[in-house]
Amino acid sequence: MNRSENPSGAGEHPPFGVSRYYQALARSMDPTVDPIAAQFVPQDDEHRILPYEDSDPIGDRRYTVAPRLVHHYADRALLLVNDRCAVYCRHCFRRHFTGYGGGRITEAELEAACEYLERTPAVTEVLLSGGDPLMLGDAELCAIIDRLRRARPDCLIRVCTRLPVVLPSRITEALAEALGSRRPAWVVVHANHPRELTAEFRTAVNRLLRAGIPVANQSVLLRGVNDHVETLQELFSTLIRTGVRPYYLFQGDLAAGTAHFRTTIERGLELMRELRLRMSGLALPTYAVDLPDGGGKVPVESALIRIEDAAYVLRGPDGREYRYPREMDVE
Numbered sequence: 001m002n003r004s005e006n007p008s009g010a011g012e013h014p015p016f017g018v019s020r021y022y023q024a025l026a027r028s029m030d031p032t033v034d035p036i037a038a039q040f041v042p043q044d045d046e047h048r049i050l051p052y053e054d055s056d057p058i059g060d061r062r063y064t065v066a067p068r069l070v071h072h073y074a075d076r077a078l079l080l081v082n083d084r085c086a087v088y089c090r091h092c093f094r095r096h097f098t099g100y101g102g103g104r105i106t107e108a109e110l111e112a113a114c115e116y117l118e119r120t121p122a123v124t125e126v127l128l129s130g131g132d133p134l135m136l137g138d139a140e141l142c143a144i145i146d147r148l149r150r151a152r153p154d155c156l157i158r159v160c161t162r163l164p165v166v167l168p169s170r171i172t173e174a175l176a177e178a179l180g181s182r183r184p185a186w187v188v189v190h191a192n193h194p195r196e197l198t199a200e201f202r203t204a205v206n207r208l209l210r211a212g213i214p215v216a217n218q219s220v221l222l223r224g225v226n227d228h229v230e231t232l233q234e235l236f237s238t239l240i241r242t243g244v245r246p247y248y249l250f251q252g253d254l255a256a257g258t259a260h261f262r263t264t265i266e267r268g269l270e271l272m273r274e275l276r277l278r279m280s281g282l283a284l285p286t287y288a289v290d291l292p293d294g295g296g297k298v299p300v301e302s303a304l305i306r307i308e309d310a311a312y313v314l315r316g317p318d319g320r321e322y323r324y325p326r327e328m329d330v331e
């Protein structure tokens with residue numbers, strides 16, 4: 001993996017880095033023509049930062065209850081176990097942390113997280129994220145899960161990772177068995193384009209499934225990458241045939257310097273309408289958006305109240321109205 005720090009500094013742009021495997025999936029290094037290259041090759045557009053964009057668009061900082069531990073939703077907590085990735089996605093929303101967060105979680109940070117979880121029984125699921133948790137070695141990862149299990153034997157562990165997509169060789173039989181022996185656990189991957197669903201990806205998924213680990217996928221709706229109905233249909237139908245549940249299709253977050261990736265919400269709704277006509281419900285993800293100001297994640301189709309000239313107005317989980325900007329210049 002090539003990796004160099006971005007001289008523009010933390011918080012706005014992820015560093016540059018890509019695995020050789022993922023780079024080889026690109027047919028051109030021009031991010032304006034190739035949907036794989038678009039996800040790892042920096043573009044000048046990243047320097048256009050809009051007033052309402054932020055390096056922490058979903059409000060991780062606001063809901064941080066202990067170092068590296070984010071408790072936003074009542075029954076789930078997010079633990080940022082590592083800041084490193086095999087590919088630094090140009091659309092990454094966790095720009096305040098990814099690549100700049102100080103490496104792996106320390107023992108002291110893990111202890112503090114476990115103490116919080118011990119006194120917070122409402123949390124029944126712990127999401128391991130980052131960065132990418134599977135960039136840690138097997139022993140490090142298992143030690144973290146085992147410590148969490150001692151604190152909360154009842155918790156479901158969700159491993160959020162792009163490695164089956166961008167570095168599938170990381171999913172060894174040994175890793176799959178290690179996770180399988182630490183159930184209940186799920187793996188949630190992040191695939192955005194059908195060309196990412198290679199034979200190597202399928203082998204990685206099969207290892208997890210054989211070890212008893214269910215696998216789901218979260219995609220981001222990305223302009224120029226997957227904002228076409230045929231592309232999404234092929235993505236979701238291939239995932240479901242591989243045994244991966246298409247879980248979410250996210251509207252782009254308001255992450256600093258990512259406006260060139262966002263589509264309008266009208267486009268997202270239109271795509272979902274068309275997909276629903278073409279595909280089984282089993283293969284259809286929920287089209288969701290993380291509301292600005294840490295408002296939380298909501299399904300767009302049921303939360304959208306009205307469309308104003310400058311904003312989409314959506315009902316948040318707390319019953320309040322939130323405004324997601326309507327960017328008329330993006331299409």
Ligand code: SF4
Nearest residue numbers: 085088089092131162
């Ligand atoms: S793998 Fe995930 S955390 Fe890492 S850069 Fe991509 S989207 Fe961000």
